[in-house]
Amino acid sequence: MEFRNKFAFLRGQSKFDAALTEEMQFHIEERADELERAGVARAEALRRARVELGSAARMAEDLSREWQWTWFEDLLSDLRFAARSLRREPAFLIVAVLSLALGIGVNTAIFSFSMEALMSEPSVRDPSTLAFARLGGNSHVDMERFQFVRDAKAFPDVAGLREDGDINWRVGEETQRLFAMRVTDNLFEMAGIPVSMGRGLRLGELDTVVISSRMWHGRLASDPDVIGRALILDGRPHTVVGVLPEDHRTLIGFGFHPDLYAPVRGQGVNVQ
């Protein structure tokens, strides 16, 4: 009830003020009439009536205060004041905005980083069965030592990958540099990396590649017949055998997005 009444008041405040002034005027005149009947001159009677009533303006303010959400008007005027002072002090405004921007930015960065480091999982069949190993403390080892570990059968299977490979792709008269992940031929089967089209790399293959969805959509114009298409890579024809899903994540993580996976011809290690 009170709420509804107050709301109705807000919509007609000027009418309220006028009504109050009129009501006060009525009161003064009635009182003056009474004084007049008691023998006071009209002018004096009006003056006395006015004095008795006191300041109508003050009363109007008191009255309208009761109809309002005073805190709300105060809040609005505080906001107006804040906006004005910010305009007057651009240096302060810039510092405030920069602090906010930096704060938000750093927070976002930390959050994204921890999400990536702690929460995300690579696109494989079962991440809990995989372990990452470095042989002899080196980031990469040569193929011989890799094969030695694999043949030792200390683990059910061992696959290797090298993430920093560039590869040259010849397109007509041009050559483009692609970012390639070099992997051992068993990696796709061992880790169970899903593909959205075609298949993964297979044992014994040397001239096949699996391309990323970005590579397929971007450089190959989403060619529907991309499986089986030949790409000239480092001067040798390679066959596209598979396309990775859009949400593919490498075993390395951290926003690592190679254009394609190609079988290794050199060295590199990563183990299960």
Next chain:
Amino acid sequence: MPGTLYLLVMRTLAAGPLHGYAIAKRIKESSGEFLTVEEGSLYPALNRMLVKGWLTAEWGLSESNRKARFYELTSAGRKRLKLENQDFRRMVRAIELVLDNA
């Protein structure tokens, strides 16, 4: 006493709508010229009662043929009046008991 002004105003309006000036006058007369309602508190009180929904106000013409604001008791106001009336009488009786017997 706090709250008694509401009670007096509502009791005065129980007989029918009146304008502010008449309310003050009626209270003064019916109290045997003993109670004077200050204008400075009457209008704020009327206003508060409007906010609470106990009264409604409407413009009309006074006996002196001037435009005046007439206040009328709502049904919520009537209920409130009954309640406050009982409370007040109970309190007066209690005070009398103390004054007589303590």
